[in-house]
Amino acid sequence: MPPMREPTYLILTALASGPRYGYAIIQDVGELSGGRTSLLPGTLYTALDRLAAEGLVELDREETVDGRLRRYYRLTPGGVTALEAETARMRRLTTAAETRLRTLRPQTA
Numbered sequence: 001m002p003p004m005r006e007p008t009y010l011i012l013t014a015l016a017s018g019p020r021y022g023y024a025i026i027q028d029v030g031e032l033s034g035g036r037t038s039l040l041p042g043t044l045y046t047a048l049d050r051l052a053a054e055g056l057v058e059l060d061r062e063e064t065v066d067g068r069l070r071r072y073y074r075l076t077p078g079g080v081t082a083l084e085a086e087t088a089r090m091r092r093l094t095t096a097a098e099t100r101l102r103t104l105r106p107q108t109a
Contacts, residue, residue: 004086010037011047012056012075012083019060019074022048048073056082 004012007029014020014028025048026039039047051057056079060072075083 001082001085003089004082006033007037007039007043007047008051009083009086011039011044011051012079012086015057015073015075015079016083019072021070021072025073051079055079 010029010032011025013032014025017028020028022041022044026041026044029037029039048057052059052073055076057073058076060074062069062071064070
């Protein structure tokens with residue numbers, strides 16, 4: 001499986017804590033990324049449609065709030081597996097980088 005793009009990883013991570021609707025996902029992605037990733041609604045829903053087609057997320061429920069429809073999405077078991085695999089991949093890369101960076105630091109006696 002190819003590496004995930006950061007927005008995809010963040011969307012799946014946001015959904016890992018339970019079903020969320022669009023605006024809540026957008027807010028959570030912003031918080032998780034420290035403000036570096038800001039999703040527009042159109043971008044989010046395009047990504048959710050793609051992730052649903054890939055079997056990684058699914059519609060949890062719909063409800064009407066203040067006359068507007070909210071669609072809640074959740075991770076599928078395949079989405080959990082994909083998120084775990086990508087997290088492990090990134091952890092291996094981080095470990096490799098940390099190991100190499102330690103060689104650059106002066107050794108203390």
